[in-house]
Amino acid sequence: MMYKEPCFIVDQSRWLKRREEAYRRFLEDIEIGYADKDIVDFIKHIFAKEKIFTTSSCSGRITIVDALYPWLREESYIVFKKHEPVSVDEIIVVIQQQPLHRLWLISSGPIVHFVAVNLDTAYRILQIARESGFKHSGIISMSIDGIVVEIISGTWTSFLLRDGDVWFTNNIDKIVAVANEVLIEGKKRLEKLFKLFKDADI
């Protein structure tokens, strides 16, 4: 690292308070069965480290979204969501329903938001992420509450299935197979990240 001394004023007590809140929410999610099981062990390890915590995470998922474009959040409806490989039957049931906009099948990779107490720790997480193939990761915000690193894998694909009455594919079996492959590739990268993270002296 290229700096002489810690220079960002992250307020340690504010940071610690946010860390405690995040940990409490994580435990609640486990208790109510809301937690994404493929990432629970990883999150436990994150909270075992002293200089970081996580506020949100996803191990990768397959969704069907009713929206004009797959990246939209407003005027967008998640009509199906699963963190594991899906079957053709599950998908066919969903896409029978006439959408308001368009139906996109999206297979997306893992995403983790880390909040570091200093820039040095944030940068080391970023380096570990890049080594694990999470190439679009970056420091997305810096404030008195902490330094946020977004870890994203580029393993993402969309498939346009339906626009109103118009169907776009004659081969849903194969699309589901490819979507599952993409999901599994993302989970493999998450495992690699987890391994490097556990071994790292953060």
Place this chain on the structure above:
Amino acid sequence: MMYKEPCFIVDQSRWLKRREEAYRRFLEDIEIGYADKDIVDFIKHIFAKEKIFTTSSCSGRITIVDALYPWLREESYIVFKKHEPVSVDEIIVVIQQQPLHRLWLISSGPIVHFVAVNLDTAYRILQIARESGFKHSGIISMSIDGIVVEIISGTWTSFLLRDGDVWFTNNIDKIVAVANEVLIEGKKRLEKLFKLFKDADI
């Protein structure tokens, strides 16, 4: 910003040297007609600022890639590329050819790599990017040569067209129309970013 004084040791003379090299390459690209014309004015404005430069940029493009997955760079072949909306005929010609792997039509948004001379400037670019809808942007590296900010828009879609002999769509006209919409949405965000950037006191 939350720090007391500039603390990253970016070597100004190394940074300036890299800036000059990047500017020379940019002028060469214009001369040989290689430059992406929708972003040339923006790049000129970037080089008019004192504390940043850009090493690579793309205004958004539509590609057809022959690859197992759309994010791959190795064992991946770009068989078509255009920075403007495409016609159905252009696409049909390309997808007649039997691929080695799979043919993906990818419509992707703008991407710009800024290299800032200090963290303050890097962070201000990041804030402008977020205001313009480039939500996945972040600081991706920090070194003695400069602080690199990657600005990406989330306006991205893939369409699986063909896997070996198997065709995936019965509706190429509509897919081309949606791909063009996605491209144009990205270009609109780039214009917004350009406007905010010009007005910013960086």
